[in-house]
Amino acid sequence: xxxxxxxxxxxxxxxxALVLLRCNYSSxxxxxxxWYVQYPNQGLQLLLKYTTGAxxxxxxNGFEAEFKKSETSFHLTKPSAHMSDAAEYFCAVYRTGGAxxxxxxxGTRLTINx
Amino acid sequence: xxxxxxxxxxxxxxMGQEVILRCVPISNHLYFYWYRQILGQKVEFxxxxxxxxxxxxxxxxxxxxxxxxxxxxxxxxKIRSTKLEDSAxxxxxxxxxxxxxxxxxxxxxxRLTVL
Numbered sequence: 001x002x003x004x005x006x007x008x009x010x011x012x013x014x015x016x017a018l019v020l021l022r023c024n025y026s027s028x029x030x031x032x033x034x035w036y037v038q039y040p041n042q043g044l045q046l047l048l049k050y051t052t053g054a055x056x057x058x059x060x061n062g063f064e065a066e067f068k069k070s071e072t073s074f075h076l077t078k079p080s081a082h083m084s085d086a087a088e089y090f091c092a093v094y095r096t097g098g099a100x101x102x103x104x105x106x107g108t109r110l111t112i113n114x
Numbered sequence: 115x116x117x118x119x120x121x122x123x124x125x126x127x128x129m130g131q132e133v134i135l136r137c138v139p140i141s142n143h144l145y146f147y148w149y150r151q152i153l154g155q156k157v158e159f160x161x162x163x164x165x166x167x168x169x170x171x172x173x174x175x176x177x178x179x180x181x182x183x184x185x186x187x188x189x190x191x192k193i194r195s196t197k198l199e200d201s202a203x204x205x206x207x208x209x210x211x212x213x214x215x216x217x218x219x220x221x222x223x224x225r226l227t228v229l
Contacts, residue, residue, distance in 0.1 A: 032216040043118075043205060043222040044157070051216065090157060094216035099162075099170050100145060100209075102218055106156040 002027040002095040004105035012111040019063075019078040021108045023091030026072065032094040033074040034102065035065055039087045047089070050074065061085065086112045116140040120206050120221035127196055128229055135191045135224045137206030145214055146189045147207040148181065150174070151223075157205070163189065196228045 007022040025031055035047040048059025055067040061084075065076045074091060091105040119138045127133050139146050148160040161171045161181055168181065180192045189208075193200055203225050207218040 034217065036220075044207075044218075044220040046217060046219075049217055096216075100164070100214040101147065101159050101162050101170060102216065103159065104149075104157040 002031060002093045002098065002103050004091050004093050004103055006089075006091050006105035006108050008108055009106065010109045010111070012113060013081050014113045015083055016080050019076070019081045019085065019110065021076040021089050021091075021110065023065075023074045023076065023105060024072050025074060025091070025093045027093055027095050029096055029098070032096060033065075033067060034092040034094070035059065035063070035074075035076050036090045036092060036104075037087050038090065038107075044090065047076070081110075081112050083112050083114065086110055116219075118206055118208055118219050118221035120204075120224050122224055123222070124225040124227070126227045126229065129198055130195050133193045133196055133200075133226060135193075135204050135206075135226070137189045137191070137221055138187050139189055139206065139208030140219055141187075143208035143210055143219070144212070145169075145209040146181075146183070147209075147218060148191045149205045149207060149220075150202040151205065152199075152202045160191075160204075193226075196226075198228050201226060201228045 003026045005024045033050045036044040037047045050057050050067045058064045063078045090107045092102040121136045146163040151157045161175045162169045178194045182190050203223045205223045206221045
């Protein structure tokens with residue numbers, strides 16, 4: 001079965017600093033990988049996704065993630081944090097050809113310090 | 115832009131009461147889901163629904179839970195006899211006009227508080 005592990009339940013960075021949120025997955029077949037963001041009191045919004053092709057994917061709000069098969073990772077980065085990036089971030093995996101559902105990691109709460 | 119809508123946004127109920135959470139998925143989507151998120155915890159899969167039947171359910175989705183698509187637009191989650199541990203945010207999601215693509219479109223959630 002597929003699974004997702006997000007390292008660090010809480011990450012705090014200064015405004016303007018690099019954001020790095022870590023995600024490792026487990027899947028026996030090539031996965032589709034997703035990052036979702038959840039702002040306070042809101043639902044989950046797709047940030048970016050990797051399905052096939054280019055391993056570096058760009059999403060909304062300046063975020064990007066790189067699929068590294070050898071490391072089974074899909075870390076999320078943003079060069080310069082903004083106060084509005086404060087939110088909960090969830091990595092998710094879909095195992096192609098498997099059960100038609102997303103499996104989520106436990107989430108990482110990102111705090112931005114002024 | 116089409117979106118998934120959920121009602122109510124917040125419901126408070128007494129333990130043992132029945133609750134129905136409602137969702138209107140994106141029109142023409144074929145796959146429907148309920149996920150839940152207990153406060154401070156991960157988003158957990160409950161159930162998926164396709165072609166008018168449950169396609170998969172988690173171990174959380176026991177006999178107290180049921181889903182229904184009573185007409186062409188609504189998708190409901192019923193909890194027959196609520197327990198304290200059912201307190202959570204419940205998210206409805208939908209996907210796909212054809213082949214499942216993995217990307218889910220979520221509603222804003224229904225917060226259920228069981229007292």
